[in-house]
Amino acid sequence: MKNKLFPQLFIIYLRYVIGFAFVFASIVKIQGLRFTTDSGAENPINTAWHFFETMYQSGLYWKFLGLSQLISGLILMTQKYAKLGALLFLPIIANVFVITISYDFRGTPVITGLMLLANFILIAWDWNTLKILVNKKPSFQSELRLENDSLWTILGILFFVLTIAAKIFASATTLLPIALSFVIIGTFGLVIGVKKHRKLQRGKLH
Known part of the structure; x- marks a missing residue:
């Protein structure tokens, strides 16, 4: 299947789509801006908007999140280094998904859940090379390690x-x-x- 045209094109553009989503979402964080124009500080502490306001007020952490999303999205979109991009993408999108189901985000968990599923598809696509991370040592690795x-x-x-x-x-x-x-x-x-x-x-x- 991996040698056929349409599956390969599907994976290439899937990388573009979820990579774009991360890069797009990262810009406001790197700029040190909120997702919305209004502060969420006045919202109840157990709400999504108060949670985002807390992260925004952290300053450095907010920008670090944005930079992490930017880098993983970029690496994923290069195609050549997409395996590394998929691995970097996984803990970030898993964290985002859990956040969206922990608070009242209405339909957002559907979107983040689909992105997480897409990430698993990308990892499954490259599993023949990524499995070296969990399998026995590769044949070229010294037995003296x-x-x-x-x-x-x-x-x-x-x-x-x-x-x-x-x-x-x-x-x-x-x-x-x-x-x-x-x-x-x-x-x-x-x-x-x-x-x-x-x-x-x-x-x-x-």
Whole structure:
């Protein structure tokens, strides 16, 4: 299907459309302007307009959002670097979609939802090359790279669980044991990882 004319044209112009939407929406933010001429400060705090007014008043963050949208939209519209553009676009549009369903935006969630769906379509289109990010190491990558060992994945999961435990059960009595657990697990992983790496190096030499 990817070699056929119309699917390729559909993807090219889909990139143009959602890229345009982001670039268009980014300009007012970069300029430091509101979406509307009226302030939303007088609206209830749980309304969309008050939320946007808060972001607008942040100044730097408002412009940062605009710049992020501008860059991702531009990269997506270049076509040549569209894979990177689609990856940059995903967390931004996912965030926008969740915002629109969290507040009363009337029909806006339909638009942002379609943009999110379009983003997933673009990622699916390039999945044969993007899957390298979640699959096993590519054939051209050296076997001596430490992060390829499953040891580090196991350690990462342990650190993840400990971090959650530290937050949920944090107290004066549990802080020290949890901190020691981090140090012990980290040191254990370091020793095992270095030994395995040196063994692998010796095997390569022989």
